[in-house]
Amino acid sequence: MNSVEEHKKFAYYPGCSLKSSAAEYDHSAKAVLGKLGVELVEIPGWTCCGATSAHSLSHDLSIALPYRNLALAEPAGLDIVAPCASCYNRLKVAESTVLSDPAEKDKMDQAVERSYGGKISTLNILEVIVDRVGIDSVMRLVVKPLSGLKVVSYYGCLLARPPKLLGTSNPDNPVELDDLMAAVGAESLFWSYKTDCCGAGHAMARSDIVITLVDKLRDMAIEAGAEAFVTACPMCQTNLDMRQTSASGERLPVFFFTELMALAMGMKEAEGWLSKHIVSPFPLLKKLNII
Amino acid sequence: MHSKSGITNIEADPAFKTELESRGVRNLTKCMQCMRCGVGCPVAHAMDFTPTQIIRMAILGMKEEIFASKTIHLCSACNTCTTRCPMEIDVARTMDTMKEMSVESGFEPAERNSVKFNDIFMNVVRARGRVNEPLLFGHYKMKTGTYFDDMEIGMDMIKKRKIKFSPKAAGRDEVRKIIDRFRHKI
Ligand code: SF4
Ligand code: SF4
Secondary structure, eight states: OOHHHHHTEEEEOOHHHHTTTTHHHHHHHHHHHHHTTOEEEEOTTOOOOOHHHHHHHOHHHHHHHHHHHHHHHGGGTOOEEEOSHHHHHHHHHHHHHHHHOHHHHHHHHHHHSOOOOSSSOEEEHHHIIIIIIOHHHHHHTOSSOOTTOEEEEEOTTTTTSSHHHHTOSOTTSOOHHHHHHHHTTOEEOOOSOTTOOOOGGGGTTTHHHHHHHHHHHHHHHHHHTOSEEEESOHHHHHHHHHHOOSTTSOOOOEEEHHHHHHHHTTOTTHHHHHTTOSSOOHHHHHHTTOO | OBOTTSOBOOOOOTHHHHHHHHTTOOSGGGOOOOOHHHHHOTTGGGOSSOHHHHHHHHHHTOHHHHHTOSHHHHOOOOOHHHHHOTTOOOHHHHHHHHHHHHHHTTOOOTTHHHHHHHHHHHHHHHHHSSOOHHHHHHHHHHHHTOTTTTHHHHHHHHHTTOOOOOOOOTTHHHHHHHHHHHOOOO
């Protein structure tokens, strides 16, 4: 394998959401990465990263569950790409934690009965596309620019924070989604809520909190002039898509950024993915002649 | 506890701070009550104590009040506080640590359903190696008696085929061992 090919080959960690409620993110991410020449090898035998629940119950558990996946992936020597922002966050936090603390690593080696030594690293899907593939390559594949589509890019918490453990360079104002939206011809509007919280794991037990936060995000998106959200997080997408209330205003469609990239790249499968959304994006896309 | 004078007497536990430190919480006593964590917290409106107050209470060793609070369970782990704290206090990690300690000590949580949800989530992962959403939602509703909450959303999800039974993962035996080693059953 020469170094150029190796550079665009990754271990794929889909995570549980992408295998169920966020299947359209799994499909669109794979399709777009494939089109960009990225080769993915799903980590054999991957298991749950523990998500919000593990760290709410036990710090050790929150490191051990992703640690198992890091250890499983390491022998192949490929960096991991995890499209789910929550999985990315848990894998990356585990990675930083054990690599900066030998005692923690020993504890995990014993508990997990597998070992990870830091030879590979976890990337989020925005890093893979923007840093490893490059915006230029994306632009070259656009056949149907998303002209007239006004969105706000919503990164949420998990791609940005905690910056010390994730190595985020710009936790208050990330720009990767905005740049990708510009590359596919959409207009990503400026707003101050890029990395605000949607209520995350409170969706079941305290949906009132999620509704309060989501409606605020919706109001601010409308104030910015947006007609849709674009996100890279299944939890944000689900909360925004399901919990906007209609009483105080219109409900905005919530896209995975990969779905919009696929539309701009002329992929026919995109309509099937979009039909799974709760807030239908079709009226907006038809109005703009995008589909 | 209130005395006749109306002045609150705190039953402080001086070992509490030491316990937090031994579990990896750093810099706690450097807190200067600047309130950045409390002001930026997206869930503060639903909490009974702000994150700023909780940090002060932790330093003072107000264990009972903290364990009985809504705050530790309502923290969404957004890490805004941790990112902004000028004294490098990991407020979000402190919240998690106190939540973990409260569950360990068998304290009746102020947000019972939140704790139940996390526990059931872990039961599903323990059984299957991965999350299975229909099982998670079903068990949660049974255990909490919240059958009729979110009916409309549930129907939407079924109609859009958003809920799927995903298969068991090959590594589930290893996952079970990991969970049994670290989790405190509620
Ligand atoms: S931001 Fe840090 S220093 Fe300021 S009140 Fe919160 S914990 Fe204390
Ligand atoms: S991590 Fe928790 S306490 Fe800190 S700002 Fe977010 S919700 Fe509030």
